[in-house]
Amino acid sequence: MTTESQNIIIFLTWVIITMFFFLVNMASIGNKNVHVILRINE
Numbered sequence: 001m002t003t004e005s006q007n008i009i010i011f012l013t014w015v016i017i018t019m020f021f022f023l024v025n026m027a028s029i030g031n032k033n034v035h036v037i038l039r040i041n042e
Helices: 003-041
Strands: none
Touching: none
């Protein structure tokens, strides 16, 4: 493997990890909002 292909793989891995954390954070924020709405309805 050349250093160029290794850099591309590292970059893609970093992008995937960043997207994963972003989605997890969005999901946790969404769950908090749902809990707040459920409490208001009760």
